[in-house]
Amino acid sequence: MNNLKITIIGAGIGGLTAGIALRQAGYEVEIYDRVKELRPTGAGISLWSNGVKVLNRLGLGENMAQIGGLMDRMEYRSVTGELLNDIDLMPLVEEVGQRPYPVARADLQNMLRSAFPGEVKLNSKCIGVEENEKGVTAFFEDGHQTTSDLLIAADGIRSILRKYVLDEDVEPQYAGYVNWNGLVPASEDLAPKNTWVIYVGEHKRASLMPVAGDRFYFFLDVPLPKGTPANPENYQAELKEHFQGWADSVQKLIERIDPFKTARPEIHDLGSLDRLVRGKVALLGDSAHATCPDLGQGGCQAMEDGLVLTQYLMTTNLGVEYALKRYEMERK
Incomplete structure (x- = not known):
């Protein structure tokens, strides 16, 4: 038509x-x-091959590569930091023909907005x-x-x-957990800069993912009742309590977050x-x-x-x- x-x-x-x-x-x-004002919901997102291939079809593949982080591996670790699983992503990349790109949502939204040749009202x-x-x-x-x-x-x-x-x-429907997320400077004492590291245990998750600009996108998931009060001034103290006894890298992450630039949505789905x-x-x-x-x-x-x-x-x-x-x- x-x-x-x-x-x-x-x-x-x-x-x-x-x-x-x-x-x-x-x-x-x-x-x-x-x-x-257009503002992204959340700090980061991992775009996997199906999403990146859409951008390729639209002629935005090179733009995506410029704003995406390089992620070659995934690691799952226990509460104490013990390695549970180490996944080399390169065989997947070779099979599907496209690497995934973790990206700051603000960078992605700005790229898409710039590529749309018209006014957004x-x-x-x-x-x-x-x-x-x-x-x-x-x-x-x-x-x-x-x-x-x-x-x-x-x-x-x-x-x-x-x-x-x-x-x-x-x-x-409320999925039963709260998600703190944001961006911190990338540092090898938190995680390797080419690896998505996820700590899991006690029905919680702590995650670090590389994005462009020498940064990590982080998120921390905690099961909490719907409507639990939220105050950025208390985020770090709350997270230290929720993740007490977890690996040193998780403790360092909590110390380095900027609570006033950290989102805390209650997670829902349909x-x-x-x-x-x-x-x-x-x-x-x-x-x-x-x-x-x-x-x-x-x-x-x-x-x-x-x-x-x-x-x-x-x-x-x-x-x-x-x-x-x-x-x-x-x-x-």
């Missing part, structure tokens, strides 16, 4: 990737986001949609509205538009949805299949969504709704 106007709600990894792919296919694309909260024979109209909190041939709801795990697609509220599409509206990324943050697959799947949706629009002449149904069948 040609000459489509497409509205994307959400300027995260999925929305921006979809916007880039759709613009490269020749479509008119508008991206809106409710935030006043911020401070634009979409509060509803309506379909008719002319297309789909998005309504915004400020009274603005826009009509397009299709709408992509890439508005995250707490999507406002998911209810329209499903005709019911589906709330994210169960499988019965559908991802209604008429000319499609869910994409976390609005469709939010996962716990393991192996970066929330972000990688969002990237795949954008490319797959674009391909189906490009390769059918049977209408928008048919193309979106094909997208749904593959991505659900």
Whole structure:
């Protein structure tokens, strides 16, 4: 199909990737986001081969290599630092033809935003949609509205538009743990600079992953009741208590974090949805299949969504709704 106007709600990894792919296919694309300033959710993400290959297809492979960290190995260690498993990633890289790239989310989002050749309209909260024979109209909190041939709801795990697609509220489910995450200067006394090191035990995790700029992306997972109070002034004391007796590298990591630049989300995910599409509206990324943050697959799947949706629009002449149904069948 040609000459489509497409509205994307959400300027995260999925929305921006979809916007880039759709613009490269020749479509008119508008991206809106409710935030006043684009800021990444979380400090880092590991992009594995499926996500990086999407960027390669979009001509962004070299850009990704410049901002991604070099990760050649993975190590799993016990609470006390005993080596449990040492994984050489090079055989995997050779088999799939692409190395993974750990990356700071801010760097990734900036790269994607720079690659999208259009305006991202911020401070634009979409509060509803309506379909008719002319297309789909998005309504915004400020009274603005826009009509397009299709709408992509890439508005995250707490999507406002998911209810329209499903005709019911589906709330994210608490996964039972809190995730402290951020960036620290890379140092060999914390972990090898080419290795993702993960300490596991007591239902907790402490992790260090190399990203560009001679930094480590870290996260510390702790099972806690939902709604446990959070105060950055207490983060280090709390983490020292949660990880008391763990390996020296974990203790050094806790000492070096900047609590006021450390995120602390309660982790949620979504169960499988019965559908991802209604008429000319499609869910994409976390609005469709939010996962716990393991192996970066929330972000990688969002990237795949954008490319797959674009391909189906490009390769059918049977209408928008048919193309979106094909997208749904593959991505659900």
